[in-house]
Amino acid sequence: MSKSHNDPANIKRLRLPWRFFLLLGGSLLPGSTxxxxxxxxxxxxxxxxxxxKAALGKKLFFDPILSQDQTVSCxxxxxxxxxGADYRAISEGIFNRPGQMNSPTVFNSYFNFRQFWNGRASNLASQVSGPLHNPVEMGLTLEEVDRRLNQHPEYPRQFKSIYGKPRVNIDDMADAIAEFEKALYTPNAKFDRYLRGELELDKxxxxxxxxxxxxxxxACHxxxxxxxxxYQYLGAVIPVKWRKDQGDLHQRTGDPFDKNRYKVPSLRNIALTGPYLHDGSAASLDKVLKKMAFHNLGFELSEDQLTQLMAFLNTLTGDMPAILDTP
Structure with missing residues (x-):
């Protein structure tokens, strides 16, 4: 007698790796995506x-005309x-004035639910005006932005062709820069290709x-x-000292509950974006892993664990944004 199709032996032989179903778009996994x-x-x-808009935003992003001393651009x-980040622990603005925070990467920032470490900007366009008017960063008034852009030999014509207005205004400027930043996505990281079933990761x-x-x-990343x-706590298990000048969520809300709470940073391209943390206090990838494991998970990583985590994080480096290669 032939074996039934419900025989466990037959079912075992027909079982396929889950990656096969992912390659089919998950369509054979009931209730899943x-x-x-x-x-x-x-x-x-x-x-x-x-x-x-993105091409115009790209020009503005690299143009120091938007800083008071015309030495600093986005x-x-x-x-x-x-x-897409700053190689310095703490960024410097006009006249070499030191800031207070480490600049997070602008790559893939379109996918963030808020902008800045304390989330004070709800989207990319509203984020643009923060550094622009900050006296330490770019230090320009609305009036000076208006004057410089409208007296520029090329910007008025370019803005009019896109936005259809006789004068450049700051909202359209922010919109153009935000559109460029939207294009700064980095697809096809090795880990993405693994998830899509295109390759296997090494051990x-x-x-x-x-x-x-x-x-x-x-849980956070x-x-x-x-x-x-x-938003999550830095020092969730083993507390870290709180400093009121370090741009946490408390600085925005005034709620003591929000001390040492920050927007969780993206780990995309993390191998390229050191130094790490809101204050740039972790100079290297191994140091930030040790610090976060200790303060947020409550234990010290072994050397083998550290090596494994770093191997995984190195698979999160994607293709450079294609828009950077266009004129």
């Missing part, structure tokens, strides 16, 4: 944006060569990812941006 089994989702391979603290990276989930890192979607 693609990548639903993982806390991290791939960055989309294409993000729609207005190419004309790219000064968000350098594409260093993963160290795969062990690191499993450890990342097991010890609780993924999840989603498309592997972070950037919640």
């Amino acid at each position: 693609l990548f639903a089994m993982e806390p991290i989702q791939p960055i989309p391979q294409h993000v729609e944006y207005d190419k004309q 790219a000064t603290c968000h350098d594409p060569k260093t993963g 160290a990276a795969l062990d690191g990812y499993r450890l990342f989930k097991k010890i609780g890192c993924a 999840n989603g498309i941006n592997v972070g950037g979607n919640s």
